[in-house]
Amino acid sequence: MDMFEQIREHEQVVFCNDEATGLKAIIAIHSTRLGPALGGCRMYPYKSVDDALEDVLRLSKGMTYKCAAADVDFGGGKAVIIGDPTKDKSPELFRAFGQFVESIQGRFYTGTDMGTDPEDFVHALKETNCIVGVDEVYGGSGDSSVPTAQGVIFGLQATSKALWDTDDLSGKSYAIQGLGKVGYKVAEYLLENGADLYVTDINQKAIDQIVQKAKEMGAGIKVVNSDEIYSQPADIFIPCAMGGIINDETIPQLQVKAVVGSANNQLKEERHGHILQEKGILYAPDYIVNAGGLIQVADELYSPNKERVLKKTKAIYNSLLNIYRQAESEGITTVEAANKFCENRIEARTRRNSFFSHMKRPKWAVRM
Numbered sequence: 001m002d003m004f005e006q007i008r009e010h011e012q013v014v015f016c017n018d019e020a021t022g023l024k025a026i027i028a029i030h031s032t033r034l035g036p037a038l039g040g041c042r043m044y045p046y047k048s049v050d051d052a053l054e055d056v057l058r059l060s061k062g063m064t065y066k067c068a069a070a071d072v073d074f075g076g077g078k079a080v081i082i083g084d085p086t087k088d089k090s091p092e093l094f095r096a097f098g099q100f101v102e103s104i105q106g107r108f109y110t111g112t113d114m115g116t117d118p119e120d121f122v123h124a125l126k127e128t129n130c131i132v133g134v135d136e137v138y139g140g141s142g143d144s145s146v147p148t149a150q151g152v153i154f155g156l157q158a159t160s161k162a163l164w165d166t167d168d169l170s171g172k173s174y175a176i177q178g179l180g181k182v183g184y185k186v187a188e189y190l191l192e193n194g195a196d197l198y199v200t201d202i203n204q205k206a207i208d209q210i211v212q213k214a215k216e217m218g219a220g221i222k223v224v225n226s227d228e229i230y231s232q233p234a235d236i237f238i239p240c241a242m243g244g245i246i247n248d249e250t251i252p253q254l255q256v257k258a259v260v261g262s263a264n265n266q267l268k269e270e271r272h273g274h275i276l277q278e279k280g281i282l283y284a285p286d287y288i289v290n291a292g293g294l295i296q297v298a299d300e301l302y303s304p305n306k307e308r309v310l311k312k313t314k315a316i317y318n319s320l321l322n323i324y325r326q327a328e329s330e331g332i333t334t335v336e337a338a339n340k341f342c343e344n345r346i347e348a349r350t351r352r353n354s355f356f357s358h359m360k361r362p363k364w365a366v367r368m
C-alpha cells in the first residue's frame, strides 16, 4: 500500500534510526487538534517494520480518542521501539530516542507503555524535557500504571453495577491476561477484595509473584497457558497485555459476561464489537477504561497533584456507565457510543479553538 495512503489519517510519522545504539523507532502523531500529542512508548520485538507501523498508527489514533474522552487538552501520539525489552535496552538507546523526541520540538510528549519502565525514560530525559511519568525524584509524577490500574478497577465496578447492580467486586471470578505493571496491580487488588482469579503471562516471574501473593492471602488462583485464558469460566475477562486479542478465534471461546481491561486496541477490528454484543458480552471500550495513566501524565505537565488525578480517574466510572446507557438506548455498540461521544467533543473543541479570545499579538502578524 502507498505509504501516504496508510498514514492518511495522521499528521506526522517519524522513523528514528541510530546505528550506534541499535535504535529503530517510529513516532506517530495522529492529531494535535486538541493540543500537543501525548502517548507512551512501547518496546516490542515486532516481526517486521510493517507490524510496528501498523501498531503505532492504531495506538496513536486511540490516544486522540482517549484524550478527548478523558477531557485533557492534548492530542494523540504514540511511539514504538522495535526490540526485545528483556535484551535490547541500554541507557544509550533511550538517550538516542530522547534526541529524536526533542527534534520534534514539543509536538510530542512520551513516557512508559508495554515493555518500558519509568527508569528507561530517565535516560531519555537527559536529552529532552518532553518526557512524562518518571519517578518523583526526577521531577516526574511517578509510574503511570498506578492510576491506569485504578481506572481499570473503576471500570470493573461500573460494569458490575451495569450487570449485577453492585459495585462490589468480591465473590466473582476474573480471568487476567498479562501480569505486568497494570495487570499485577489489578490482580493484587482483586485478590485483596475476595475475588477468584484465572491468570496467565508469558513471563514466569510475573506468575510466581502473583501466585506467592495469593498463597499469602489464602485466595483462589489458577494459572493457565496463554491460549487457555479465553475459555476460562470467569465472570469478567481482563486483558492487560497485547491488543487485537478479541477476534474471530477468541470470541467463540469466551464464556464471560464482560470484557474490561487496560490493553490498548483490544478489538482486532471494530466489527468484533458487534459480535461481542450479539453474544451478550458487555465490552468496556479500552480507551475509556485505561485513561488513568494519561490523566496522570497530562496532569504532570501542568504540575502534578495526586488527589486531582484520582478525582479525574474516578470519573471513568460514570463515563463508562453513560456509554453503556447510550449504547443500549440507541441500539449501537459500546465502541460506537464511545467514538460518537469523542468525535462530537473533538469537533466542538476544534470550533472553540478557532475563536480568537485573547489580546496577544496574532501569530500570523506580518512584520514590516
Ligand SMILES: NC(=O)C1=CN([C@@H]2O[C@H](COP(=O)(O)OP(=O)(O)OC[C@H]3O[C@@H](n4cnc5c(N)ncnc54)[C@H](O)[C@@H]3O)[C@@H](O)[C@H]2O)C=CC1
Residues within 6 Å of the ligand: 112, 113, 114, 115, 116, 144, 145, 146, 148, 177, 178, 179, 180, 181, 182, 183, 200, 201, 202, 203, 206, 226, 240, 241, 242, 243, 262, 263, 264, 290, 291, 293, 294
Ligand atoms: N502502563 C500504563 O499506564 C498503560 C498501559 N496500557 C496498556 O495496558 C497493557 C499492559 O501495559 P503494561 O502493564 O504497562 O505493560 P507491561 O509490559 O508492564 O506488562 C505486560 C505483561 O503482559 C505479558 N504478556 C505479553 N504478551 C502476553 C501474552 N501473549 N499472554 C500473556 N501475557 C503476555 C508480559 O510478559 C508482561 O508481563 C498494554 O496494552 C498497554 O498499552 C494502557 C494505558 C496505560
Ligand SMILES: O=C(O)CCC(=O)C(=O)O
Residues within 6 Å of the ligand: 038, 039, 040, 041, 066, 110, 111, 112, 113, 132, 133, 144, 145, 264, 290, 291, 293, 294, 297
Ligand atoms: O500512560 C502513559 O504514560 C501515557 C498514556 C498512554 O500512553 C496510554 O494511555 O496508552
